[in-house]
Structures are given as C-alpha cells and as structure tokens.
Amino acid sequence: MDAYDKGSEGRQDRDSRRIPESRRGPDPHRPQDSRPDPETPASSVPAPSAAPACASPPPIPPPPSSSPLSAPSPRPLLGGGSAGPEATDRPSGIAALSPRYRVVAALALAVVAVTACVHLGMVFLHLAPSNTVSKQHGKTIDDWIYPEFEQNWKLFAPNPLQQNIAVQVRAEVRTADGDVRTTGWYDLSAQDGEAVDGNPLPSHTQQNELRRAWDFYTATHDDENRPNGVRGTLSESYLRRITVMRLDREDAGGRGAVVDRVQVRSRTTNVPPPKWSDEKVSDQPTYRLLPWWEVTSADRPAGTGAEDGADAAAAVGGGAEADATGTDSPAGARTDPLADHPAARTARTEATGS
Numbered sequence: 001m002d003a004y005d006k007g008s009e010g011r012q013d014r015d016s017r018r019i020p021e022s023r024r025g026p027d028p029h030r031p032q033d034s035r036p037d038p039e040t041p042a043s044s045v046p047a048p049s050a051a052p053a054c055a056s057p058p059p060i061p062p063p064p065s066s067s068p069l070s071a072p073s074p075r076p077l078l079g080g081g082s083a084g085p086e087a088t089d090r091p092s093g094i095a096a097l098s099p100r101y102r103v104v105a106a107l108a109l110a111v112v113a114v115t116a117c118v119h120l121g122m123v124f125l126h127l128a129p130s131n132t133v134s135k136q137h138g139k140t141i142d143d144w145i146y147p148e149f150e151q152n153w154k155l156f157a158p159n160p161l162q163q164n165i166a167v168q169v170r171a172e173v174r175t176a177d178g179d180v181r182t183t184g185w186y187d188l189s190a191q192d193g194e195a196v197d198g199n200p201l202p203s204h205t206q207q208n209e210l211r212r213a214w215d216f217y218t219a220t221h222d223d224e225n226r227p228n229g230v231r232g233t234l235s236e237s238y239l240r241r242i243t244v245m246r247l248d249r250e251d252a253g254g255r256g257a258v259v260d261r262v263q264v265r266s267r268t269t270n271v272p273p274p275k276w277s278d279e280k281v282s283d284q285p286t287y288r289l290l291p292w293w294e295v296t297s298a299d300r301p302a303g304t305g306a307e308d309g310a311d312a313a314a315a316v317g318g319g320a321e322a323d324a325t326g327t328d329s330p331a332g333a334r335t336d337p338l339a340d341h342p343a344a345r346t347a348r349t350e351a352t353g354s
Helices: 002-018 099-127 132-136 138-145 188-196 204-219 230-249 306-325 342-352
Strands: 163-174 180-182 258-270 286-289
Touching (some): 099 132, 099 138, 163 188, 163 230, 204 230, 230 258
Antiparallel strands (some): 163 180, 163 258, 258 286
8 A cells, every 4th residue: 555655646746747836736635835936936926716726617697588578678879878668668759749739730630631622522523514513502613723723624635725826915005295006916925935934833824814814705705706795794804904914014105105905816826737647737827806995994903003194195185175175164173183194284285385
C-alpha cells in the first residue's frame, strides 16, 4: 500500500509540474500554502476564489408560452418607452370623439346623404319620361336642375348634333353727337369660344348662357319667328337682354353711344364628315335673321348709365321740338325732369343755332 501510495504521489507531482500553476486548480490532497511564491510577483498572484471549483451550469429559461390569453407585448412609442394596455384599448375614428362632436358628425353625414339622395331623385325625374310625379312637381324639379345641373341625351341620341350654330348681333346706336348708325355683326359665340379655349375652369355662363338662350328661343318660336305663347315672349326678352348686355361690354357705337335697337341672326354650318366617310354635306352657311327689336330701359344693364342716356336722347327730341315752335313752359314749372341733362342742353343749343 505504501509503494502504491508513493507511486500515485509521484505521478501527481510529475503531472503538476507539466501543468502551469495558473491553470491548475487546488489539490484537495495537498495542504494549501498561503505563502507567496518568491519567483512570482505579488501582482500576478490570483485572488482566491470564493466560488466552488465545479460551478453548476446556469438554469435554462422556460420556453415562451403559446397560450392565446397571454398579454400582448407593449407597442413602442415615438418618444421612447412603450405604451401600456390602456393605450392599446383606446378607440379610434368617430368613436374617439366626445359625445357632442359625435352628434355633430352624425348630423353632417345625414345632411350629405339626404342631399345626395334628393339630387339623384331630381335628376332621375328630369331625365325620365313624363309621369305623374314630374307633371305635378315640374316647377320644383326645374328650379333644382336649371341651370347648373342641366342634363340632356343629345350626345347619345340616334342623330346627334352635326352642326355648328353661331349667334351674332348688330345694333342701331345713337352716338353722343345725335347721329344714328348701324354697327357691324358681333359674333358672340366666337367670343365665348375664345374665352373657353385654354381656360381650365371656364364659367358656366361662358359655356351655356348664350347657347341656352338661343335654344330657348328656337323651341318657342316657329319658322316665321312667331312666339308660341307666353314662353315665346319670355325667351325673346331673355335673348334681347343678353345681347344688349354683351354689346355694352363691347362699347358698341363708341364712347357715349346708346343702343336703340338690336337684330340677332344665327349662322349655321355643317360639321364636315371624317375623311374615311363617303357622306357629302354642304359647306355653305345658312342664316336665320330675326326682326329688329326695340331696346327698352328694362333691357339695359343696371348701373351703367345707359338708362339715363337713352332717356336723355328721348328728351332731346321733345326739347328740340319745343324750342323750334317757340313754346315755353310757364315760369317756375319743370315738365321734363331731364331738361337740365348735358346732352339735352347740347341738343337744344344745336337746334336753336345759338
């Protein structure tokens, strides 16, 4: 036994000499020497470890739970951190509004929905064939549709429009000197076309006012320009007022001139067929000439001074006749409210030759 023990100690001594001291653990069979090794500096002597020689392995974490009832991971916030469960359950949309604003939003949506339904119903009754509802409420339907929502089926008709119709007007004007002359023809349709071309948002009047007025006139007059009832007279007055307004914009007759009469005509030309078609149409324009219309003060644009000019021109004739016959009004009496108008005074001066 002694020899065996010595042999074991001898082998352990040889093994310990081959393994460096820094990598060799403490020997349980060898008493610990607390004295420092003279050949090893004090700074390199390792401090005794309080942990046991054979440390237990770290515990294995449990696998993540796959239960659907597990709490969701908090969402990261923009400023850092995470949102708690109260943030994930917060409502969105209209439900996030206060009760007062919910009522306002509901009322706004209801108004929009009702307006859309009413508009669709009005358009349907306007386009549908004549029926009991459209006959009974025709005026209400027309007031809703015209002029902004007018609809027609001419584009999809069996024979769509294949003509270009231009509305032209000329005027008989009284100049500031008292002369009467006739202007040339003003192509009002061409002016509207120039205003619309290149304009991304043209006005409704530029596109449809003159065209609708002419369609209204032709639909309520026969080929001899005789009106068909009250609507015919109304369409004539409507067209006349539009032409007088347009002539006033163009300053027809020059500065200070007054429009006494107007005459309207239409110039109709056929749309040429495509090159691949064998259809032959005439390229000569046709005209429809309307009679001369007297312009009244109700036809003139308000606030332009044309009303006063027309009345003054009418007063010129009466004043000139009175001066020529030598009849004067009684002293202190004024029978003509425009007797002191500058145009009337000028006409009286020229009539008396003074």
